[in-house]
Amino acid sequence: MKDFKRLPNQASVTQSFTQAIVQQLAQLGVHLSVDLQQQLAQHHGQQRLPLALQDALWQSLEQQQRPELGLHIGMALQPQHFDTIGFLLLSSPALGTAVESLVNYSSLIGEGGTFSRHKTTSGWQIEYNDHFTVAVALRVEAIFASIASGARWVAGKAIAPLQVQFKHTRQASLAEYQRAFAGADVRFNALRNAISYSDADWHYRQREVNPALQTQMLELAKQQLAQLQPQTLIQRVAALLQRQPWLTRTQLAASLAVSERTLARHLTAANTSYNKLSQQVKLELALQQLQRPGVTQASLADFLGYSDEQAFAKAFRRWTGKNFSDFRKG
Known part of the structure; x- marks a missing residue:
């Protein structure tokens, strides 16, 4: 059972919205798995949940074939x-x-x-x-x-x-x-x-x-909204890459309305770089996506913005020390 914890800058959803969906499911005769119910229960009392947890909820509904x-x-x-x-x-x-x-x-x-x-x-x-x-x-x-x-x-x-x-x-x-x-x-x-x-x-x-x-x-x-949105430039960079991991350095700077030089300076001051942060985010997202059925090396390469499957395969081997297929086998 995957443990969904909301990390800083991770996309999220309000608790009441998720609970409203769950309540409607009960009235519609839809029963959630015990694992998913336990995951939702772990976030009881929190104002927001990781969007990845609601992804799991909707994925379970898709499997209902209704x-x-x-x-x-x-x-x-x-x-x-x-x-x-x-x-x-x-x-x-x-x-x-x-x-x-x-x-x-x-x-x-x-x-x-x-x-x-x-x-x-x-x-x-x-x-x-x-x-x-x-x-x-x-x-x-x-x-x-x-x-x-x-x-x-x-x-x-x-x-x-x-x-x-x-x-x-x-x-x-x-x-x-x-x-x-x-x-x-x-x-x-x-x-x-x-x-x-x-x-x-x-x-x-x-x-x-x-x-x-x-x-x-x-x-x-x-x-x-001010509390929800990232405040520092570095937080905004991480949040943007979490949502759009395919962004190039130029596109990222343009999205933040700063020059590439300014972006690089702030990243250096935070002891990181575009390449380092981008690779870190892509690895995290790749590992998250691997928890979902039907994810392939080709679909992950496209999701993360790689030009071709081979480029992603090289990056994945560099991150994990294993080929994609070997990693999935555990």
Whole structure:
């Protein structure tokens, strides 16, 4: 049984969100393995869990061979399951304001991806760029079903999206998608994961909200985000490489809005270098990925950003002293 401990700068997810999923599973007749239940229990009382533990949870759901689970979980989630950001969304005067908060503070829920919003000819589009490596379709569908449900909470009326786009193929019956998205135009094999709303619904205001409460929740969200995000440049470097291990030195410096010389100077002051830190992170991620079934040398090479499988094989042998196949045999 793998022991998931949340390390500094490791991607994480809020405890209440994970527990809400587990509670819904019980109602849906889905039973988790004893090992996974024990792992979750070890984090009881903690505010956040390592995202890798939720990866294991979703992977176990994928193995259930019930492709509608993502939609069902998403429809059942309620604002209070999202902690501070849930109350922030509920205190928003309109869907457009709520989405702005979602774009800015979604990492408070989980660091599995990022949201963006775009104006379209027919209204507004919310796009989600995920960083998941397992159970991608299930998780994206749960997120979008929860957005559709949450939009109705924010608006205070039964609004429906104009269109929903998924990059993956259809997983469940069309009736399940129609139920989750209230008859919206649902498309698959799209270029992006996105959900669109009309201008009228985007700006609709029916509920009375307390401006003072909205301000208070925004301040709380800002404080929590500051605590969650890495503070020093070195911490930010490590966090970026954990999420995007393929970044080159040039790309890393650009992402941090510093010059390569400045980046090198800070790394040297911390008794490390780009190469040393990058190799360390790649080794940690490779060992994590090896815990998952179906991972191959080729898939790991692609995940870590190596130009070809042979380049990764050489690096892995340098890290561990063993060939990939020999290491897997133990």
